[in-house]
Amino acid sequence: MNQCNLCQKKIYPQFLLGDLLSWKPLFDLTICHKCLANFEQINARKACAQCGRSQTNNRFCLDCRRWRIKYHEDVIINHSLFVYNQAMHDYFHNFKMIGDYRLRLVFKQMIGDFLRSKHYDSYIFIPTSLDHLKARRFDPVVALYGDLIKPTVKVQYIGDSIEQSQKNRWERLKRSQNFSLSFSAIKKLRKVKRILLLDDIYTTGATLYSLRETLRNLNITANLFSFTLAR
Ligand SMILES: [Zn+2]
Ligand SMILES: [Zn+2]
Structure with a gap:
């Protein structure tokens, strides 16, 4: 019998006929x-078809229409499991701010179900900035997904390493991007068709689109998808 990773009580599975037939x-x-x-679980039929935001239909939301214009429809298709409601806010507070590492296991089964249901050629974990990593002692994205999937390549976050004003021109040019990839990673990603970017929360999409910019500048043309626990 498993224990609930949130309340620590024993879990009594509620068997549904569908579960039994699916051999899950x-x-x-x-x-x-x-x-x-x-x-609050997100119902794909009542969520924006691009970013997965919960709404009354599956039409593109206002934010996504803006991304579509900016990037000529070469956008990221996101899938999220849950609405960022009060319970999810509290969950992330305890997980990321208080640093309760055990909480990485709470949604493991549901995340695993999603990852097993789709195929991608490559997986990229959105990196945490070094400042955040030092403050938290663990990377929440690696904690959430690392047991379930191995990232194909490593992406490094370089955005906060030097303040903009302190940079000379060369530094500014070199660091006009927030992310950096090794040469072998670039070579690998240029050959694939579908890349899944994994992050913990989708808020505005700015981080994901910032990485998209880096990838496109490196002539990585694969279709981009993303997955986050909350939206
Ligand atoms: Zn519980
Ligand atoms: Zn949207």
Whole structure:
């Protein structure tokens, strides 16, 4: 019998006929039904078809229409599991700010279900800035997804290493991007068709689109998708 990773109570699986017929592993539940009820799952039919924002239909939201114009429809298709509601806000506060590392396991089963249901050629974890890493002692993205999937290449965050005003012209040019990739990573990604970017929360999409810019500047033309726990 598993324990709920949020309330620590024993989980009694509620068997649904569909679960039994789908041969889904029933004993890797990581959150109990009572705790899960505090989170709002996103229904894809009632979410923006581009960023996965929960709404009343699946038309592109206003933000996404702007991204579509800016990037001539070469956009990122995002999938998120949950709405960033109060319960999710509290979850991330305890996980990232208080630094309760065990909380990485709460949604492991549901994240795993999604990752197993789709195929991508390459996986990239959105890197945490060094300042955040020092403050938290662990990378929340690696903590959430690292047990389930191995990133194909490593991307480094270089955005906050030097203040803009302190940079000379060469520094500014070199660091006009927030991310850097090794030569072998670039070579690898140029050959693939579908890349999944993994982050913890999709807020404005700015971080993902910033990485998109880096990839496109490096002539990496693969279709870009993203996955985040919350939107
Ligand atoms: Zn619980
Ligand atoms: Zn949208």
